[in-house]
Amino acid sequence: MRHIAIEPMSAAAFAPFGDLIDTSKAAEKLINQGHCERFHDRAQMEFAGGRAGLSLFQAKPRELPYQLDLVERHPEGSQAFIPMSEHGFLVIVAPDQDGKPGQPRAFETEAGQAINFHRGTWHGVLTPLHAPGLFAVVDRIGPGENLEEHLFGTPYLVVRA
Numbered sequence: 001m002r003h004i005a006i007e008p009m010s011a012a013a014f015a016p017f018g019d020l021i022d023t024s025k026a027a028e029k030l031i032n033q034g035h036c037e038r039f040h041d042r043a044q045m046e047f048a049g050g051r052a053g054l055s056l057f058q059a060k061p062r063e064l065p066y067q068l069d070l071v072e073r074h075p076e077g078s079q080a081f082i083p084m085s086e087h088g089f090l091v092i093v094a095p096d097q098d099g100k101p102g103q104p105r106a107f108e109t110e111a112g113q114a115i116n117f118h119r120g121t122w123h124g125v126l127t128p129l130h131a132p133g134l135f136a137v138v139d140r141i142g143p144g145e146n147l148e149e150h151l152f153g154t155p156y157l158v159v160r161a
């Protein structure tokens with residue numbers, strides 16, 4: 001089985017696929033009488049022909065090595081995964097190659113980080129590595145199909161480098 005080594009997550013490495021959302025860059029605003037830093041407007045979200053939806057996902061934590069059988073994409077909108085617990089999680093993406101996913105890449109976030117897949121980005125489904133696996137998800141609610149799946153002929157195995 002082909003291996004994918006987990007890469008260190010960074011905004012630059014993830015930029016072709018989406019936004020890494022965290023507090024590493026200084027807050028733009030100090031609000032609430034100085035009691036709160038606002039890390040303002042940190043994701044490029046799209047909800048073509050629909051609206052933004054906020055859902056909770058209760059996902060089963062996975063073990064590493066992780067067998068990757070499938071990636072998917074949302075042609076009409078972005079999708080943000082926001083952990084509701086202080087844990088990192090596994091993020092898998094792939095470039096598009098003529099309508100099919102190219103070589104997948106794997107990242108592991110740090111506690112306190114969220115991600116937003118840009119519209120149409122090939123990605124693995126929500127993959128927690130720690131319980132409770134509870135996430136807020138912001139994505140498109142609207143008419144028409146917004147899910148395209150690709151099953152790999154041969155699965156990949158995601159491993160720590």
Ligand SMILES: NC(=O)N[C@@H](O)C(=O)O
Pocket residue numbers: 072079123124125126147
């Ligand atoms: N299908 C769904 O609601 N979730 C997936 O899009 C996912 O990326 O986990």
Ligand code: NI
Pocket residue numbers: 072073074079123125
């Ligand atoms: Ni998705």
